[in-house]
Amino acid sequence: MTLALTGHGAADGIAIGRVHLAERNEAEIGEYRISESGVEKEISRFRDAVSRASEELRELGEKLTAETSSTASEIIASHIVMLHDSSFGHSIDSRIREELCNAEWALQAQLEKILAEFRQIDDPYIRSRGEDVAHVVSLVQHNLDDESSSQALNSIPDRLADTLVVASELTPGELAALHQRGVAGIITEHGSTYSHTAIMAGSLDIPAVLGVRQARELLNEGENLVLDGRMGLVYANPNKALLKHYRDAHRRSARHRTSLRAIREVPSQSRDEISVSLQANAERIDEIELAMRDGAESVGLFRTEFLFLAPGVPGENEQYAAYSEALKTLAGKTLTIRTLDLGADKSSPGESLGHPAETANPALGLRAVRLCLRDTEMFKTQLRAILRTSAEGPVRCLIPMLTTIQEVRMVRALINECCQELRDRGLDFDPDMPLGGMIEVPAAALAAAELARHLDFLSVGTNDLLQYTLAADRVDEQVAHLYDPRHPGVIQLLKMIVVAGKARGIPVTVCGELAGDKRYIRLLLALGIREFSMHANRLLQVKQVITNTHVGHAEQVFEQWQEGHAEAYDLDLLEMIDSSQ
Amino acid sequence: MIEITTTIINRLGLHARAASLLVNCASEFQSEIWLKVDERRVNGKSIMGVLTLAASQGTAITIQAEGDDEAEAANAVKQLIDRRFNEDE
Numbered sequence: 001m002t003l004a005l006t007g008h009g010a011a012d013g014i015a016i017g018r019v020h021l022a023e024r025n026e027a028e029i030g031e032y033r034i035s036e037s038g039v040e041k042e043i044s045r046f047r048d049a050v051s052r053a054s055e056e057l058r059e060l061g062e063k064l065t066a067e068t069s070s071t072a073s074e075i076i077a078s079h080i081v082m083l084h085d086s087s088f089g090h091s092i093d094s095r096i097r098e099e100l101c102n103a104e105w106a107l108q109a110q111l112e113k114i115l116a117e118f119r120q121i122d123d124p125y126i127r128s129r130g131e132d133v134a135h136v137v138s139l140v141q142h143n144l145d146d147e148s149s150s151q152a153l154n155s156i157p158d159r160l161a162d163t164l165v166v167a168s169e170l171t172p173g174e175l176a177a178l179h180q181r182g183v184a185g186i187i188t189e190h191g192s193t194y195s196h197t198a199i200m201a202g203s204l205d206i207p208a209v210l211g212v213r214q215a216r217e218l219l220n221e222g223e224n225l226v227l228d229g230r231m232g233l234v235y236a237n238p239n240k241a242l243l244k245h246y247r248d249a250h251r252r253s254a255r256h257r258t259s260l261r262a263i264r265e266v267p268s269q270s271r272d273e274i275s276v277s278l279q280a281n282a283e284r285i286d287e288i289e290l291a292m293r294d295g296a297e298s299v300g301l302f303r304t305e306f307l308f309l310a311p312g313v314p315g316e317n318e319q320y321a322a323y324s325e326a327l328k329t330l331a332g333k334t335l336t337i338r339t340l341d342l343g344a345d346k347s348s349p350g351e352s353l354g355h356p357a358e359t360a361n362p363a364l365g366l367r368a369v370r371l372c373l374r375d376t377e378m379f380k381t382q383l384r385a386i387l388r389t390s391a392e393g394p395v396r397c398l399i400p401m402l403t404t405i406q407e408v409r410m411v412r413a414l415i416n417e418c419c420q421e422l423r424d425r426g427l428d429f430d431p432d433m434p435l436g437g438m439i440e441v442p443a444a445a446l447a448a449a450e451l452a453r454h455l456d457f458l459s460v461g462t463n464d465l466l467q468y469t470l471a472a473d474r475v476d477e478q479v480a481h482l483y484d485p486r487h488p489g490v491i492q493l494l495k496m497i498v499v500a501g502k503a504r505g506i507p508v509t510v511c512g513e514l515a516g517d518k519r520y521i522r523l524l525l526a527l528g529i530r531e532f533s534m535h536a537n538r539l540l541q542v543k544q545v546i547t548n549t550h551v552g553h554a555e556q557v558f559e560q561w562q563e564g565h566a567e568a569y570d571l572d573l574l575e576m577i578d579s580s581q
Numbered sequence: 582m583i584e585i586t587t588t589i590i591n592r593l594g595l596h597a598r599a600a601s602l603l604v605n606c607a608s609e610f611q612s613e614i615w616l617k618v619d620e621r622r623v624n625g626k627s628i629m630g631v632l633t634l635a636a637s638q639g640t641a642i643t644i645q646a647e648g649d650d651e652a653e654a655a656n657a658v659k660q661l662i663d664r665r666f667n668e669d670e
Contacts, residue, residue, distance in 0.1 A: 085630075086626055087629065088627065118633060121633065122635070123596070133629060305665075
């Protein structure tokens with residue numbers, strides 16, 4: 001009989017294999033008194049345990065950096081920072097001194113105090129960080145216990161290929177260790193989607209389902225299991241049909257998979273040899289360097305707000321120096337500079353730009369290019385700095401929050417004035433510097449065909465475009481579920497922008513978070529997007545999806561879906577595209 | 582002792598990544614650094630302490646520093662917060 005269990009799908013992917021039930025060494029936290037003369041020794045014992053725990057994590061972290069993307073090793077690094085938290089260390093020392101108790105007891109008491117504080121926090125993401133404190137403390141507890149084996153988890157076989165480990169919960173460190181042994185998938189009874197364990201599983205590509213109640217009671221050692229990470233489903237003793245369905249799905253996704261590290265060397269091309277441009281969003285030199293290392297073709301979005309955060313307005317030379325440095329770092333690749341995208345509202349330092357602070361609705365107010373066209377002195381200073389930079393290498397200028405054609409005309413007029421001013425000063429610039437617009441206002445998206453006639457390229461700011469179009473704040477828990485790129489309205493809007501760009505023969509780049517989200521890459525490719533700009537740490541993952549996609553098939557599916565019309569909302573377009581691959 | 586007040590302006594507030602950046606920054610200075618939100622005061626060099634502040638966007642935060650490099654320290658922390666911890670929004 002097939003048994004189906006549900007939980008939170010913490011990491012995508014399908015795993016097929018046999019169950020291994022992991023037992024945890026639940027050491028009892030004993031309490032005993034120590035003598036006054038024994039205090040220093042006890043404190044040393046605690047500090048030694050911290051050192052050993054730190055060493056364990058450091059080794060794990062090193063192995064991770066060598067193989068995979070940065071997220072997993074960042075999580076381990078954050079645990080090491082917690083381990084060395086000075087306030088925490090001092091509080092343990094104090095407890096040992098004042099209460100004359102053993103280190104284990106001091107740790108437990110302090111942990112409980114901290115967890116109580118975390119439980120008060122509203123924000124679920126920060127509240128989950130309490131789990132990290134618990135994980136770190138348990139690692140120290142483990143190192144204090146001389147008698148336990150070197151693993152907190154008992155009896156884990158060395159080779160875990162084709163094995164799915166089932167545990168009450170797993171710390172990121174333990175997960176990393178399982179990864180080393182080639183584990184196929186994991187199931188835990190506890191844990192939330194915000195937990196670092198979930199994030200780590202995603203980053204290490206280990207299919208995972210968390211929060212499966214009583215998993216260890218309901219599943220049997222050695223039993224056959226199918227795990228569907230995307231849906232959060234676990235099937236024990238799957239019947240033939242189920243097994244075949246999942247084996248096929250697994251084979252389709254595994255077929256052309258290359259490891260993340262090897263992906264660096266591979267050209268950015270789909271399975272049917274369509275070239276896709278991968279670019280980076282950046283504002284710091286180190287981000288640009290990372291982007292270069294991971295194969296970005298160019299910087300598709302260089303944010304300039306950082307220059308405007310201090311009180312007052314940055315001068316032309318100061319801005320020119322910053323843009324110039326960024327361009328130099330790119331060593332010949334193109335730098336797309338976005339003009340100021342700040343508002344005049346209270347929550348942003350735009351206030352220091354001397355404009356009224358009270359705005360009822362900042363997202364709909366005097367921001368970005370609107371603000372710049374009001375304060376042309378400031379805007380022209382920035383434009384001149386950008387133009388001067390264009391003399392030194394390939395530079396494009398990008399205007400945020402474009403709404404009307406008049407705005408484009410005004411910007412071009414101001415650029416022409418700036419060109420003349422620079423000529424008068426005997427300074428060089430590129431007279432053909434491309435000017436593009438960020439399409440993020442829905443009206444602009446609907447009128448993209450018109451706007452495209454006046455621009456050299458289009459960039460789709462999906463973050464704001466989706467928020468304005470769906471009228472939902474993605475950070476507001478109560479409505480964040482509405483922020484869904486699969487809404488047919490959103491898909492049609494994106495398609496309009498692509499069509500507009502094609503009609504004029506100008507590039508269309510997606511540069512919002514969607515561009516770096518591996519779940520939606522195939523969808524964007526199916527719509528006709530061929531340029532993606534993302535945070536540098538996403539480049540390899542996105543390239544991996546691209547090299548594993550047959551764009552032609554995806555596009556066919558999209559056409560069929562479009563013709564579906566009325567039923568469109570019910571059909572999961574993403575699944576249809578995946579099945580076509 | 583020096584005291585400066587500023588506002589958390591980035592969208593996600595003082596979440597985990599921002600907290601780490603802040604603690605890293607504070608830890609480079611010799612002075613003692615404290616962060617105050619309403620009545621709560623935590624050690625600016627303690628990641629656990631800073632995390633529990635859970636200061637969201639729009640929260641006023643006071644930076645207190647005491648020591649030889651107190652002015653630099655307080656300013657550095659303020660800059661980091663004002664620069665939105667180098668985040669998008």
